[in-house]
Amino acid sequence: MERYTRTAMALHWLIALLIVAAFTLGLVMVDIPGFTPTKLKYFSWHKWLGVTVLALAALRLLWRLGNRPPRHAPGMAAWQTRAADGTHVLLYILMFAVPLSGYLYTTAAGVPVVYLGLWQIPSLFEADTALKATLKPVHYWLNMALAASVAMHVAAALKHHFVDRDDVLKRMLP
Known part of the structure; x- marks a missing residue:
């Protein structure tokens, strides 16, 4: 059986855990x-998780560009391999789009992103209502698309x- 590398597995599971945490925290914090x-603390943690997901996704x-993943399982139908490849591409796009849209939204709100309370990430533009x-x-619906894609991937x-x-x-299991 061909397997993913240990690095690929570690990044996969760490990013998955952080995405679930950020998504859950996002749902909780907006309902406060x-x-x-507490709400301010949760917003900070949510941003930190997003920045971390973005860095780990990169x-x-x-x-992945330097380490080819294992081939598809023998006997998989062509439509399944296309669906798997498409879902992986979509997941990669959303792992970048969700945190970037959150950063842009926060910047437009005029709120700085201070990673781990230590490093302020520069704003690209002034606050804009x-x-x-x-x-x-945009950030909300990208999150919903990510949640749906993750659910489809898990299923x-x-x-x-x-x-x-x-x-x-x-x-993909260690």
Whole structure:
């Protein structure tokens, strides 16, 4: 059985964990009424997670460009290989688009992103109320697309493992 490299596996599972954490935190923080210290703390953590996902996604993409993934499982239908490849491309795009849209939304709101409370990420432009109003739903819907893509990815992996009984999932397990 061909397997992913240990580095690919580590980046895959770490990014997956961080995406789930950022998504969950995003849902929780927006439901907190008012302007509280807890809400501010959650917003900061959410931004830190986003910056970390973005950095790790860049590292993962660089790793993937230099390290070919295993071939598709033998006997997979052509439509399944196309769907798998398309979903992977979509996941990579969204791993960049979601945190970047969050950064742009935060910048448009005039709020600095201070990574881990230590390093301020430079703003590309001044606060812009109209742009903020545009970017808020963009960030939301990109997140929903990422959540749906992750769910589809997980469902496909579980289908391969429990229904097809092939090694697709095992290739990514440490």
